Amino acid sequence: MLSHSLQYVVFVIAVFALYWAVHRHYWPRMLLLLAASLLVYVSFLGVPLIAFVGGMPPGELVVKLVPLFIFLAGVTVDHLLVKGMGATERPGLRKALVVLSIVSNLGLLAGFKYLELLRRTVSSLLGPWGVEVRPEPFHLLLPVGLSFFVFQAISYTVDVYRGKASSEHSFVEHLLYMLFFPRVLSGPIVRASELMAHFREVPTLSSDDGNKALFRIAVGLVKKLVIADVLGSGIVDPVFGSPHAYSSAECAVAAVAYTLELYYDFSGYSDIAIGVASLFGFKFPENFARPYLAKNLFEFWNRWHMSLSSWLRDYLYIPLGGNRRSKPRVCFNLMMVMVLGGLWHGADWRFAVWGAVHGVALCGVRCWWWFKGKQQEPGPARVAIGMLATFTLVVLTRVVFRAPDMAHAGEFYARMLAGIPGLANVGPLVWSMLAIAVLAHTLPMKLYDTAALVFLKMPAPARAVVLVLLGLGIRQLSTLETRPYVYLQF
Structure with a gap:
């Protein structure tokens, strides 16, 4: 269900x-x-x-x-x-x-x-x-x-x-x-x-809390059924299924699309879970905080699947010694957490490889801070470079998540780096959904808060009409079959 x-x-x-x-x-x-x-x-x-x-x-x-x-x-x-x-x-x-x-x-x-x-x-x-x-x-x-x-x-x-x-x-x-x-x-x-x-x-459940919960559930449904599922069926599944049949540019687009699909799929699930729990008077912790806007990899892991990241920190990283030990031990702790966290996602060594790559990158960031000192307020250029580098690393390592094995991942990387141009297989709907996904991820949170407030202020019949129209729109845009959540496989 x-x-x-x-x-x-x-x-x-x-x-x-x-x-x-x-x-x-x-x-x-x-x-x-x-x-x-x-x-x-x-x-x-x-x-x-x-x-x-x-x-x-x-x-x-x-x-x-x-x-x-x-x-x-x-x-x-x-x-x-x-x-x-x-x-x-x-x-x-x-x-x-x-x-x-x-x-x-x-x-x-x-x-x-x-x-x-x-x-x-x-x-x-x-x-x-x-x-x-x-x-x-x-x-x-x-x-x-x-x-x-x-x-x-x-x-x-x-x-x-x-x-x-x-x-x-x-x-x-x-x-x-x-x-x-x-x-x-x-x-x-x-x-x-x-x-x-x-x-x-x-x-207890006030009318405002109930309406906020419904709004949160609606947002989650849009994330999952519209953005994630359209990207998944429109570009991710076919390209990852047969990377040799697509150009390098199309493979690169599919890698970015999968990165966005995974976020909107799982954050959509979390939004629905948080909203449904609220309907019964319970408050769940937030699980995502626009992770692809992170300026470095540490910030990314503080924004992505936050309940898992905080669990690994509190029950694994800190008991191992956290930041309190020598610098080599800190790097060892980071590697242990990321490799074990990778294996937690699946019984396959490719997940350990994915975790190890993130662990090495985190150690690199930490060593850079030790060497140069961590800047509290980096300038706009450093922020842009940090965001681009972090997102690029995340996209490239996501290929290992999506591929069925390391050999398939290697084939995908080779095809992506072959320099073959062409984007003929990326249709208008996929381009539109990519644009919506990027825009929705970068919009200020104030706009979401404003939209929620407008929804709350609507008369009950108007809210019902909005939800009905939303349901009809989702049915029109989403795939006909019900796609399971991507993260269920982990």
Whole structure:
């Protein structure tokens, strides 16, 4: 049940009506949200609602629900460990419990997501030496949303250990924190203090907050269905599918288009998640802040997928020593964070290569600052050069994200650098959407705030007309098929 589908819209409306009918009562609203979240999650497992009333053989239903059972087992273990930390003040025991939680969660991630990568790697390294390694794949399933689940699970248990989150939450609250349907699969990664701590508060929703949420959802739908999907189907998919059939200029345009598609796809998802959460009285953290306007790579990572970047900073970079160690150690920490952050996106060494390139670039920026000193207010020329260099690096490394393997990425790079002119395959709609994407990304935020304010001031019938016209326009411009979110593959 993709959040940009009509099915999801109807689902949210139904849950919204029931939720606000019982919102003053703790257990009814909690159980409603938990049931809704479970339904959204199992929909991604290919389990239709009718399956629970006899529409699917029990054996087949159990097999499809295995990822949910794995997830429930992980939450149960974490909940018991959290309760254990809350029941003792012995530092050694608390540390042992939090380490056990981290190891168990990373064990799930390593076992289901990376074991096959390890098998292939060991086989390729030892095979030429005559060492026999299991030739058959493990064929392990990858539970949907496992990467986000693991990161959220670790953030909760570590925050309890650090005293930044309470251990007094019930199992239902813990389960809902992990499964809350607006962001169940792709974030934002929400800390316990940002969501769990508010479960016992009676929610409120003013008319202004509701209208802001609807405006945010509308913006997210436009980003996804109009800009991202048109760029994806119009230039990115065909060129990356057969780069040898296109000119160098068209490959370069496709690389830029994919960079923009990825941003509008994922930020659109985040906008919808933030807006839907607001409709239920919850505030999610922002996930993007116009990252392609960053003046350097550090600023880019402070603006891109901010909930992931802040997680890597707080739970990996700082525990490794952060900026507090020697200069070589700082560079080592940066490399470790970027390589592991790259592998988090997928069980393929090309993601580690992507992370390593970003790590080397970040170390280069850091070394330059150490050598020359970091300018607090660089001039316009330095700002323009910094923005161009940062965006160019991001575009070039995005090719690795989009290509199915390093060989295909190498073919794409070679074609892009071959110097073959021609843009005949870039149509007017793609050019228009590229222009809209760039313009929307560079407009001052005040214009968005003004548009939201105008929407809020409209009479209710006028707002309804605007939303209907927006829906019709999206249907006219977007592709006929529903394209899944790009970031779901990570």
